[in-house]
Amino acid sequence: MSSRMKNIIVPILAVLLGIIVGTIIMLITGYDAGAAFIALWDGAFGDIYYTGETIRQVTPYILAGLAVGFAFKTGLFNIGVEGQLIVGWLAAVWVGVAFELPKVIHLPLAVLAAAAAGALWAFIPGLLKAKFRVHEVIVTIMMNYIALHVANYIIRTVLSEKSDRTADVFPSASLRSPFLEGLTDYSRLHWGIIVALICVFIMWFILEKTSRGYELKAVGFNQHASEYAGMSVKSNIILSMVISGAFAGLAGAMEGLGTFGYASIRGGFTGVGFDGIAVALLGGNTPIGIILAAILFGSLKVGALNMPLEAGVPNELVDIIIALIVFFVAASYMIRIFIDRIGKKGAK
Incomplete structure (x- = not known):
């Protein structure tokens, strides 16, 4: 079996195994697994409202996944997507509430501010990695906490006059659309999904169609060989983190300008950045x-909210299924060994 086919089959098997083990856990604990999965589907795609909410939830997940995936492709582990998302969220809302401009100027400006903030936040660990060989995982983890508390401080003291949230962004900076809301029975679906899909194309184009993308991947495969070939390893490390951070910052803009329309004091992380690792x-x-x-x-996250209502199943079981899927993906070498053995038996 070709490696490309394995790369397709392994994630599918990981999802199936996660669902199967999750089903077993539900049965052991006395819940109706069939009713739980029906409720999960209904909560994600049961009507147009839930479908709109699912697409809305998918939007920041795509961008957070791109942020993590782009860094992975270039040999870096950007675990600081959560912090970069938070500063992107803050920057977008700050621009959105600071002044009112024509929408054709204001909305792109707010979105670009988020990308720039996320890129700047990621530039710091990129620079430390390139210049001083400081491991990016340690720095990005610490910067997540810095981002959270700095954002909370700015919201409370600068943007909201000791309130727990900012004012709503001006309509000229909002991604919300009466057309999309009406189309989806007044869900929170917004135009951010278009931004996310454009970013998918941008990632593909950079990595597959540009010489810089070739360099970034080469540095990820082997830094010493890349340096021997005349590539600048340090500049490519920094660039990779900056682009990754820009994607993460845009994920924050989707929340700040779309889903919520404001920034608020947070007692903890959003979780989107960490889920981006799993994505x-x-x-x-x-x-x-x-x-x-x-x-x-x-769809799992949105559909899970319906499980306690329709099936009496705690929505935390979906988190267990997600964790199991991630576990089986992380242990994909076991699945690959299983596939290889089946392939050998079939060949005989």
Whole structure:
């Protein structure tokens, strides 16, 4: 079996195994697994409202997955997507509430501000990695907490006059659309899904169709060989983190300008940035794979909210299923060994 076919089969098997083990857990604990999955489907795609909410949830997952996947493709582990998302969210809302401009100027400006903020936040660990060989995982984890608390401080003291949230962004900076809301029975679906799909194309184009993308992947495969070939390893490490951070910042803009329309004091992380790691892993760090993984995770997250209502099943069981899927993806070498053995038996 070809490696490409294995790369397709392994995530599918990981999802199936996660669902099977999750089903066994539900049966052991006395819940009706069939009713739970029907409620899950109804909660994600049962009517046009839930479908709109699912697409809305998929949007930041795509961008967070792209952020993680782009860094992975170039040999880096950007675990700071959550922090970059938060500063992107803050920057987008800041521009959205600071002044009012024509929408054709204001909305792109707010979105670009988010991308720039996320890129700047990722530039710091990229620079430390390139210049001083400081491991990016450690730095990005720490910067997640810095982003959270700095954002909370700015919201409370600068943007909201000691309130727990900012004012709503001006309509000229909003991604919300009466057309989409009316089309989906007043869900929170917004135009951010178009931004996310454009970013999918951008990632594919950079990595597959440009010489810079070739360099970035080469540095990810082997830094020493890339340096010997005349490539600038340091500049490519920094560039990779900057682009990754820009995707993460855009994920924050989707929340700040679309889903919520404001920024608020947070007692903890959003979770989207960390879920982006799972999305990238399941999607094999490829643009199309990330879209499919984001659809799966988004539908699971939104559909889970319906499980306690229709089936009396705790929605935390979906988190268990997601964790199992990630586990089987992380342990994909076992699945590959199983596939190889089946292939050998078939050949005999």
